[in-house]
Amino acid sequence: MSPLLGILSLLSALAVTGDALICTQCTSTSSSCTGNSVTCSAGSLCSSTYTETVEDGSPSVSLTKGCTVSSQCNFNGSMSMLLGNLRMVISCCSTDNCVPSIPALPPTNSSRNGLVCRSCVSADSSWCYTSDTMRCTGEENKCLLQTTKVAGILSTAIRGCATKSLCDLGSQSQIIEGVSTDVKFICTSGGLSVHKVVLTPAIVCLLLLKTFF
Template structure:
């Protein structure tokens, strides 16, 4: 697998975590579906927990081969409505994510606007690495963070069943992406385990010297 494919695989794993807002329960009913490289989807209706909203989660992923969207409809907690975040990976890979909500049965929320990330370094640095054959990677170099990305992230993906794969990526992220922590996804043939861990980014040596 070439480096661009490795990066795209790892970013896709992260995006699945970002879109994982489905919850069990009964109250409002919402559509549940997901699509890759599209900004719409069709699927079945699912009951939601009390206090939930119908949520659209939208991510734009760029692993170096051009940006492409990932779109999901689901039940989601109201306190996640309007969430926006970003993550940057080694070699220029990025994930932009946003959510929007509505609160009537089977409503389809408007497509949320994605955050605008400044390309300018923010003076912070994080360890970076990317692998496609393990769910952990040893940092190989430091990367400069940008915009509001002030956390260092490790995203680990492991899929078992009909399809087996694992990947890991380290880079920079905004704090709200770090709040996702862990999600497990099941279907008839595969089990996916997606984990995120974070720590605060460190001040780069050049920034420290200028203080």
């Protein structure tokens, strides 16, 4: 798995937190999966988190089922870097072991929105900085720094463009199969002028690698 794809695959589990309903928990690299049942926390619903990642023109998909806090249901958003992009949707249902339908991914939009952000990827650090920039498109009107820390194993960072909906997910922490993961999303609507380089704050984001499922 390439560094970028490994970092982005963390997003597929971003919303799977908590423990109320009994829900199926599983992950796969297709549009379906099966797994064991888990008990969710109060205020959580059964969810399907579906992502499409494109790196250097090559697409891949992932599906994560589990428990998601109700405020994150009906989510859709995207993020882009110079090397690729990711689109994600979350759907929910509210009965034991129900199977949420997978909604359509948000449409792609190549129209530039005027925002310019720095873009870099680090597979071994929670910080990256570069003079490389990208012009944001469509609804991706926030600059992003995504940092992920997997306790004692891995730190990653991404800079690029993101939708406000992705930024609003905020900082998250979780422990799955004894592995703790912490992620922060920090976004700004300020960007880089095409003619003047200015350092922009960014977004931090979390998910767990498929190897931890």
